[in-house]
Amino acid sequence: MSKRNQIVLHALVARYGTLALDLDIAHQIGFDGLEASGAKIRAFMDAGFSPQDLRRLVGDTFIPGIGFLLDVERYGDARKDLLKDAEALTDLAAAIGSKGMQVITGPISLEALDPSSVTRRPDLYRGVVGLPIEEQIDITASGLAAVADIAAQRNLVIYHEALSWTPLNTLDRQLRTIRKAARDNIRLVVDFWHCYTSGDGPEQISRLDKDLIYGVHICDSLPFAGGIPDEPVLRDVETGKGALNLREWVAAVKSTGYNDWWSCELFCNKQHQMNSYDVARDLKTLLQDLVEAP
Template sequence: MQKALHGISTHYCNIVTDARIAKETGYDSLELLSSKLVRYLDNGGTTQKLKKISDSYGLSVGCVNALLEIERYQGEAKQTMLKEATRLTRAAAELECPTVQILALDGIDDKPDETVMDIITENVDAIAKIGQEYGVRYQIEVIAFTKFRTLEQGLEVIRRVGRDNVGMVIDFWHLYASGSKPEDIARLDKNLIYGVHFCDGRLPKPGEAWDQMVLRNYMPGEGEIDIQAWTDAVKATGYDGLWSAELFSPNRWEYDLYEIATECRENMTRYTG
């Protein structure tokens, strides 16, 4: 098992400082936020410099998170999406990072369910072809408040695409909020699990909006999810890869980020061993 510091847990921190925090608070790896990575590269940073930094700290780069809005499927919008995919994939390869996360938002939520699946399948296939050129794979994250939201949909896209560089990330909150249960996770083929997002939260109350800033503002163990049951379910598959401490918490983002990184790692260790 590799324990990664997720870049969202230290939301206001730049990517170089994320690496130092991860080293000094006991992590093995980094899950880089794509927004931080792109900002770093757009302002004079290079993947070579970043890799030298992570190597000097003894850290791997486990995932680049994420290529957003993979539902863009028409004309210039799709070409822009594929250019973004290529840029992140190339950067991941240069960082010797095996995995880029991909996810759809709500851009095609007005379409029938089968159309949604067709569009996502076509786009994931196109993205996967890029990854094959660079030796990079992709983990699909299903987003609980969109039409492409369930574990079953993610697995069906993987089946339809039929390439060996597409899998799933087991995000505790998104999968819990879209109706999955620990026993569903325990039945998965471990080879389809590319990462774990160790996180908590709750469902919206009647009439409440799907606002992640509110619904996910919890350290694991503070929300509705049975964290130990979900942890045990992942371990039951035999998966032993990257576990990423993801804290989506506007409240704690205002704390000392070293303290937060330490608390996230210690909390994850308490459940995972």
């Protein structure tokens, strides 16, 4: 039986570091595992290392998941590229011994949300922006199901995250999409920032089925007054020093009965330029205090 309430390092703590650095930080600071970066794993392999080298580097480190597969709603001619990208990320997840991989909705570009971009930027990826809600759900669920089928061949879970500026951003819409996809290996990662900037909070989180949750991103935000959230601006804050009452958010997750892994995702520019070992140590202390509180 695995340890309850595992505190894992997120690869974004040392955003500009390597996979080897992430693993060393996790070991030296005493994290229970690492939520790894697919890009960092790929960079390691592209440098000429073998799968055996990768497994030796990882050792027995717990890797609950790797991130991330972009634009899971891709359809039409773009569906082939989605499946190709899913195969590639699945290969990386299997190579590192991960239990799952993160999939996220698009579009990444905020400009794609502007209706005038259709004529100004016709080549800009827009995903399901502008389509009726039921069609958005059907298309995204179809993509999720296709990716889940690929992941299932390697006994992997896919954990879904809807970016808060994308159409299916709320927990309710994500749950509807997951139900529509109807695959046993699809889960939901709870990201505090994306929930907050989508209009969801502790009350909505507390109503989730604990068995659907796969991972929690404990993170913070600057105050958000509404509109389209600008992630680089709003997430540029130290965890615990922003607008969120993290104790309430963590308590909401725990009230569901969830007791699996928690990850310290970080977008604070200043901390990305600091000593990553020191930053990780402080984050681990904070997460332990939050998660282990009665």
